[in-house]
Amino acid sequence: MKVEKLIQELRQELGSEAVKTEQEDLASYAFDATPDMPVAYPDVVVFPENSAHVEAIVAIANRYQVPVYTRGSGTNLSGGTIPLKNGIVMVMLKMNKILEIDTENLTATCEPGVIIADLNAAVGEYGLMYPPDPGSVDTATMGGSVAECSGGLRGLKYGVTKHYIMGLDVILANGKKMSCGGKTVKNVSGYDMVKLFVGAEGTLGVVTRIICKLIPTPEARKTATATFPSIDGAAKAVAGIIKSKVIPATLEIMDKVTIQTVENYLHLGLPTESEAILVIEVDGLPEVVEKEAEAVVKVCEANGGDVIIAADDKERDGLLAARRAALPALAQLSPTTVLEDATVPRNKVPEMIHAIRTIADKYGLTVGTFGHAGDGNLHPTIVTDETNTEEMSRVHKAVDAIFEAAVRMGGTLSGEHGIGIAKQKYLTQEFGEAGVEALKAVKRALDPNNMLNPGKIVTI
Amino acid sequence: MSEQTLMKELEAEIAKCMKCGNCQAVCPIYKEDMAEWSVARGKIKLARDLLTGKLEYTDRMEQIFSLCLTCQACAENCPCGVRPDKIILATRAVMVAKKGLPAVKRAAFNLLEHPGSFRWGMRVGSKLQGVGLRKVNDSGLVKPRFPIGLDMRRVVRPLAAKSLLSQVPEVTTVDNPRGRVVFFTGCMLNYIYTDAGQAVIDVLAANNIEVVTPKAQHCCGIPVIMNGDMETARKIARYNIDVLSGYECDAVVTHCGTGIDAWVHHYPELLADDAAYAEQARVLSAKAYDLSQYLVDVAGFRPPKKAVDTTVTYHDPCHMVRGVGVSAQPREIIRSIPGVVFQEMKKPDRCCGSAGSFSLTHYNLSSKIRDRKIRDILSVGPDRVLTSCGACRMQIEEGLYQAGDNVPVQHVAELLASAYEKEETADKGNQRDYQQTATERVAG
Numbered sequence: 017m018k019v020e021k022l023i024q025e026l027r028q029e030l031g032s033e034a035v036k037t038e039q040e041d042l043a044s045y046a047f048d049a050t051p052d053m054p055v056a057y058p059d060v061v062v063f064p065e066n067s068a069h070v071e072a073i074v075a076i077a078n079r080y081q082v083p084v085y086t087r088g089s090g091t092n093l094s095g096g097t098i099p100l101k102n103g104i105v106m107v108m109l110k111m112n113k114i115l116e117i118d119t120e121n122l123t124a125t126c127e128p129g130v131i132i133a134d135l136n137a138a139v140g141e142y143g144l145m146y147p148p149d150p151g152s153v154d155t156a157t158m159g160g161s162v163a164e165c166s167g168g169l170r171g172l173k174y175g176v177t178k179h180y181i182m183g184l185d186v187i188l189a190n191g192k193k194m195s196c197g198g199k200t201v202k203n204v205s206g207y208d209m210v211k212l213f214v215g216a217e218g219t220l221g222v223v224t225r226i227i228c229k230l231i232p233t234p235e236a237r238k239t240a241t242a243t244f245p246s247i248d249g250a251a252k253a254v255a256g257i258i259k260s261k262v263i264p265a266t267l268e269i270m271d272k273v274t275i276q277t278v279e280n281y282l283h284l285g286l287p288t289e290s291e292a293i294l295v296i297e298v299d300g301l302p303e304v305v306e307k308e309a310e311a312v313v314k315v316c317e318a319n320g321g322d323v324i325i326a327a328d329d330k331e332r333d334g335l336l337a338a339r340r341a342a343l344p345a346l347a348q349l350s351p352t353t354v355l356e357d358a359t360v361p362r363n364k365v366p367e368m369i370h371a372i373r374t375i376a377d378k379y380g381l382t383v384g385t386f387g388h389a390g391d392g393n394l395h396p397t398i399v400t401d402e403t404n405t406e407e408m409s410r411v412h413k414a415v416d417a418i419f420e421a422a423v424r425m426g427g428t429l430s431g432e433h434g435i436g437i438a439k440q441k442y443l444t445q446e447f448g449e450a451g452v453e454a455l456k457a458v459k460r461a462l463d464p465n466n467m468l469n470p471g472k473i474v475t476i
Numbered sequence: 477m478s479e480q481t482l483m484k485e486l487e488a489e490i491a492k493c494m495k496c497g498n499c500q501a502v503c504p505i506y507k508e509d510m511a512e513w514s515v516a517r518g519k520i521k522l523a524r525d526l527l528t529g530k531l532e533y534t535d536r537m538e539q540i541f542s543l544c545l546t547c548q549a550c551a552e553n554c555p556c557g558v559r560p561d562k563i564i565l566a567t568r569a570v571m572v573a574k575k576g577l578p579a580v581k582r583a584a585f586n587l588l589e590h591p592g593s594f595r596w597g598m599r600v601g602s603k604l605q606g607v608g609l610r611k612v613n614d615s616g617l618v619k620p621r622f623p624i625g626l627d628m629r630r631v632v633r634p635l636a637a638k639s640l641l642s643q644v645p646e647v648t649t650v651d652n653p654r655g656r657v658v659f660f661t662g663c664m665l666n667y668i669y670t671d672a673g674q675a676v677i678d679v680l681a682a683n684n685i686e687v688v689t690p691k692a693q694h695c696c697g698i699p700v701i702m703n704g705d706m707e708t709a710r711k712i713a714r715y716n717i718d719v720l721s722g723y724e725c726d727a728v729v730t731h732c733g734t735g736i737d738a739w740v741h742h743y744p745e746l747l748a749d750d751a752a753y754a755e756q757a758r759v760l761s762a763k764a765y766d767l768s769q770y771l772v773d774v775a776g777f778r779p780p781k782k783a784v785d786t787t788v789t790y791h792d793p794c795h796m797v798r799g800v801g802v803s804a805q806p807r808e809i810i811r812s813i814p815g816v817v818f819q820e821m822k823k824p825d826r827c828c829g830s831a832g833s834f835s836l837t838h839y840n841l842s843s844k845i846r847d848r849k850i851r852d853i854l855s856v857g858p859d860r861v862l863t864s865c866g867a868c869r870m871q872i873e874e875g876l877y878q879a880g881d882n883v884p885v886q887h888v889a890e891l892l893a894s895a896y897e898k899e900e901t902a903d904k905g906n907q908r909d910y911q912q913t914a915t916e917r918v919a920g
Contacts, residue, residue, distance in 0.1 A: 036511075038536045043525055044513040049495050063510075090512065091497040109510040129510075133501075154501035344555030351491040403491075 019059045022080045026062055026104075029072045034063040034110075045105040048090040048097040049152075050438055051352050052402055052411075056098055058085065058105040065110045067185065067193065067224040074222060074467075075191030077104055083470045086218040088129065088160030091152040093355060094436025096164060096217050100471035108159050111224065114138050121199045122230045123182060128159025128223050135228075144230040147174035150432065151343070159223050165215030167432030172390030173265045173299075174231075176432065178214045183227035186213055189220075189463040199227060212458070217434050218469040220462045234299035237265070238309040239332040242321035243290045247271070249320040250292035251366035254389050256315035257296070258362070262308045266297035267390030268339050271369055274346065274384035274397075278338050281345035286338055287322075292369075294321070294389065295339045342386040346397045349382065354398040354411060358422035359431030362392045371421040372396045378417075379410040393431035419445065435473045443474070481749070482566045487527060492558045493520045499550035499560065504827045504845045505543055513540045516550040516560035523567050533574050541567050545834055545845075546702065547794035547827035568704030577705055585708045591694040591715065595639075598667050602635035609634055615884065617877055627839040631874045633668050640666045640673035644689050648677050653686040655775055658725040660716075660764075662735035663695050664866020665887075672866070672886070675893035676731045676767050682896045683777050687729075692719045696738040699832050706746065713743045717756050727774060728764040731889055733793030733800075733865040734832065739764035740800050766796060766864060767889055768805035780895035782902060783815025788891065789858040790818070791849065791872060792825035793865035806864055806888045813895045819856040826852070830871035842871075843878075850875040853883075861885045 026035045036042075042057045059082065064070045077084045083103035090097050099105050112129035119142050126135060133154045136146050150156055150166035160166075162184070167176040183197030186209075196209035213221055244250040250269060257264065270278070270293045279286040286293070294316070298308040309325065316323045326332035347353045360368045369385055372394070376383035387394035396418055400411050419429050419442045429439045429446050444452050455474045459466075466476055499516035500506050512518035522540065525531040546561045554560070577585065587594050609618035609632075618634045620626045640661055657680060665673035680687045697712030720728060730736045744761045747753040771777035790806060797803040803825065810818050829835065829845025849872065853861055861876070861883055863869050869885045876883055 038534075039531055040513060040522060040534065040536045040540055041511075043522055043531060044511070044518040047495060047521055049497050051494065089497055089500055091500075107510070107512075112510075152497065155497050347494050347556045351494075353494050 018080055019082075022076065022082060023060050025076050026060060026073065029076065030062060030064065030069055034065070034069075036061040036063075045087065045090075045099065045107070048087075048092055048095065050093050050095040050098070050436070051354055052408065053095040053098055053437060054100065056100050056102060058099040059102050061105045061107060063107050063110050067111075067187070070106070070187050070222055070224050071191050071193060073104065073106055074187050074189065077467055078189070078191055078465070081465060081467070083467050084222070085469055086159075086163070086222050088157030088163075089131070089152070089155045091156045092160060092164055092434065092436065093357070094164070094217070094430070094434040094438045096434055096436035096469070096472055098437060100437065106222070108157065112157075115225070117142060117144075117230075118199065119144070123199050123227050124230055125225065125227045126158055127225060128157060128162070130158045132156055132158060132161055139230050140233065143233050145233045146180060146228055146230055148177045148180060158226050158228070162214050162223050162226055163216065163218045164434045165432070167388070167391075167393060169266045169268065169388060171388055171393065171432075172267055173263045178211060180229045181210055181214050181226060182229050184210055184213055184223050185225035186221035186223055189465065189468050193224070194221075197227065215434070217436060217472050219459060219473055220468065222468070234265070236302040236305045237297055237299035238305050239266075239295070239297045239326045239335050240309065240312060240316075240323055241335045241338070242294045242296065242316035242323045243287050244292045244294070244319070244321050246291050246320070247366050247369050250294055250389070251369075253294060253316045253319040253321055254365065255363060256319060257312055258390075260311045260315055262298065262311050264296050264308075264312065264390060265299045266295060268295040268387065269293070269365070269389035269394075270295075270339060270342055270386040271373075271384065273382065274342050274386045275338075277349065277384055278341045278345040281348060282337065282341050284334075284338055293338065295335060339386070342384070343395075343397065346384045346399055349399040350401050352400045352402040354400060354415065356396050356398075356415060356418060357387075357393060357431045357433045358396065358418050358427060358429060359391070359393040360422055360425045360427030362390065364425040364427065365389050365392055365394065367425060368392075368394055368421065368427070372418060375414050375417045375421070379414040381407075381410060381414055383414070388431075391431070392427065416442075437472060440473065440475065482570055483527060486523060486563055486566050489559060489563050490520055490524050490527065492556045493517060494556050495521070496555060498553050498555060502549040502553045504545060504547060504549065504829060504848075505841065508841055508844045514543050516554075516558070519544070519564055519567075520558070520560060523563050526567065526570075533571050538571055538575070541571065542834075542837065543841075545794070545827050545829065545831035547831070548798040549794070549827065552798050565701065565704070568702075569706045570704075572704035572706075577703065581703055581705075585700050585703070585705050588695055588697070588700060589708055589711055591692065594695065598635065598639065602637060602639075602667070605634050613877065613882065615873075615882065617873060626836070630839060631877050633870050633873060635667050636670045638670070640670040641689065641691050641693070643670065644674065644677060646689060646691055648681055648687040648689070650681050650684050650686055652684060654684045655726045656686040656688065656724065657727045657729045657770065658720055658723050659687050659689045660693055660696070660720070660728055660730045660735055660739065661689065662730060662732040662866065664732060664870070669866050669869065669887065672731065672890050675887065675889040676729070678893045679767065679771070679889050679896065680729065682893075683771065683775060685775060688723050688725060690719050690723060694719070696735045698734045698738050698742065701742055701746075702832060709742075710746050710750070713738075713746050713757070714750075714753055717743065717747075717753055717760060720760060721756055726763070727770055728760055729767055729770050730764065731767040731864060731887055733795035734867065736764060736766045736802070737795040737799035766800065766802045766805070768809050768864065769800075769802045772805040772808050777809070777812075779812040780814065780892065780899060782895055782898035784813055784891065784895045784898065785815040786891075787817040787819055787857065787859050788862050789821045789853060789856050790824060790888070791821075791828060791853070791861060791863040791868055793863060793868045794825070794827050796864050797825045802864075806862070809888055809892055810862060813891060816891070819858055821852045821856045823852060828868045828871045828875070830867045832867050835871060843875075846871050846875040847879070850879050854879065854881060858883060860891070862888050862891060864888055
């Protein structure tokens with residue numbers, strides 16, 4: 017009865033086309049990209065087209081005390097958009113306008129439903145770029161990216177989403193709108209609410225407008241791969257590159273299992289006997305790029321690396337193909353792919369890779385590890401089958417052990433995917449009891465009725 | 477294949493999906509409505525729920541599963557190698573097996589089961605269509621006078637006065653033939669774009685290939701498959717296989733994305749469990765080529781000597797580029813013609829939104845997808861648009877008309893044929909008039 021009334025009010029506010037309630041519609045929003053998650057159906061799916069719609073939806077939800085699950089493209093890997101407690105799934109994709117590209121202040125202002133790649137294409141016309149580039153850059157929305165604080169391949173040099181979000185409009189849990197931040201580089205008014213909302217996974221407010229920082233597109237780039245007979249050689253090369261004052265835009269690693277899987281999949285002629293491949297890209301002014309590339313080659317070779325440099329864009333694509341194929345190739349091995357993002361300080365990468373290998377052996381699992389070596393963000397990827405309960409129990413144990421290792425090495429549970437449902441139970445390991453209590457206090461302060469994406473990050 | 481087998485096949489394919497959502501980046505329908513049920517991963521989730529019995533074969537489910545162009549863009553972009561088009565077609569088929577077909581479709585497909593009645597119907601249609609359709613421009617596009625199953629805004633190319641099969645000889649012979657092919661015309665070239673059909677024969681003959689155009693050939697049956705009526709589809713497949721098996725040939729040549737996909741993939745799959753037909757379906761599958769593919773990869777072709785001064789762009793039909801992997805060959809032919817300036821459009825392989833009967837049942841959505849294609853076409857300023865599929869052609873013709881443009885659309889074969897024809901006019905007398913010869917021979 018309550019649900020029927022809720023739906024009726026939503027229809028009055030949004031029109032019936034924007035309010036979907038049939039079983040088939042609800043089933044389509046009962047999942048996201050995360051494997052091994054509970055499936056939960058919302059009571060209703062709504063498609064707001066502007067900020068006033070969002071305000072109205074949150075206000076109505078408040079009156080009926082039902083949860084609101086804000087969703088962009090649903091490509092997250094933390095179970096972040098699954099409507100655990102039913103209620104309203106609010107799809108932001110129709111709010112997809114780029115409102116302004118300000119070439120004087122170097123900012124873009126957009127609605128949350130804009131796809132990251134579309135924003136980059138639009139600002140590219142002005143010789144500018146928005147650097148954060150998660151793997152889902154062609155599908156993920158700016159809103160989702162803000163909510164998850166996504167990272168990507170360019171994190172080492174350019175940082176992640178939180179370094180680029182300057183201002184936000186947010187609909188608070190009470191249905192009221194607040195604006196924070198803006199176009200100024202400097203802003204110390206009050207608490208840094210922008211940073212608080214970025215990465216909050218939609219648990220503290222609903223973002224309806226985003227001001228982000230842009231940078232000039234680098235003029236030149238140079239890409240290389242280096243093959244190493246040992247993980248330690250590759251790790252020393254990573255440390256050596258940074259030590260020689262070169263910060264590559266991309267510094268990626270693939271371990272032996274990944275190399276062999278990619279080679280089986282694509283037949284690129286990869287050295288399947290080698291222990292690690294680094295993919296390195298430096299960018300910037302042409303003269304600087306030349307010098308940096310020389311330094312990279314020198315360091316890699318000094319550490320036993322076999323280096324290939326791309327002569328042109330076509331060769332560059334060839335070199336990057338292997339890294340791009342890492343996840344697809346591993347995914348082809350079996351139906352379920354558990355992709356983690358435990359992250360450690362850069363100098364712990366070799367130790368972490370060894371630890372992952374030991375864990376894989378202990379639990380008898382196939383784990384390919386690749387990721388962003390430059391920023392310590394690794395993607396141990398377990399290939400398994402959700403329907404195999406016995407194997408899944410070993411997978412869960414292995415995941416526990418991976419997180420335990422990451423935190424022990426001074427790292428974090430999640431470099432870029434977020435906590436969501438998937439990593440909630442590990443949160444105390446990283447924050448301690450007092451820390452988790454502090455997170456809960458923040459949640460209670462901004463969302464006292466526990467309406468916004470309840471059941472994610474912390475459960476109150 | 478039984479419903480059971482279909483379900484089994486479905487299960488394995490569904491299990492491969494890791495729900496990453498990469499399909500969202502390329503699905504033309506999702507780009508328009510941005511709803512999770514429109515895109516492959518949403519449909520795969522629903523198919524999974526159907527299999528486990530969590531959801532049922534409802535009208536809403538049928539509506540959702542009708543939202544697919546089978547353009548295969550998702551399959552191409554899938555990191556796990558899932559074929560969502562197969563899952564969707566199989567689900568449609570199971571749905572039909574469970575729920576039956578709507579009466580209108582049932583009646584239409586009943587007619588398709590009988591080649592003779594179908595041919596008669598199309599003949600009558602071409603005579604009577606003037607009643608319901610009126611001309612909108614000099615190129616002969618027409619529009620409904622009153623609702624006759626077409627959206628009132630719709631503009632189409634009408635049926636030709638005479639079908640191709642009624643005009644051309646069954647065998648077009650040439651001197652010193654280098655090969656002999658069977659030409660499977662498909663309905664679009666037989667009933668609507670007969671000039672394109674004639675051009676296929678001309679081009680092959682100009683390359684000293686003997687062309688057999690069986691009078692008894694029938695609709696490829698793809699519209700029936702797309703709508704999930706697998707039983708009728710199998711009947712049509714067997715019929716066409718019987719017809720074509722009656723001729724000795726090196727190859728089966730089509731000039732239609734849908735037709736080629738039928739022979740290469742659908743027939744062998746439909747008849748995989750049919751002891752009497754499986755083998756022959758496979759044999760013909762291996763021999764089936766698009767005209768451009770046959771000319772470039774198999775027979776080799778003679779680049780024309782005379783220039784055709786024109787600026788063209790090429791639209792890749794989905795079932796041609798992703799269905800059978802033909803995209804380089806038509807371009808090679810186009811570029812071989814002197815005088816032709818080839819301007820590649822942005823995303824030439826993005827679906828035009830036609831998808832055959834989809835454009836009838838989902839006109840609004842289909843038009844939105846089409847208009848993106850039209851913008852891409854017009855941005856390169858061609859003075860003609862080329863493609864290899866009649867359904868795409870009609871869709872693009874309408875889109876250009878609705879955009880207030882009158883750039884003509886042709887099949888690749890027509891451009892090549894017109895280049896060869898120029899040679900003939902240039903040195904008439906020296907060159908053999910193969911068509912004439914052929915007709916005389918058949919008559920004799």
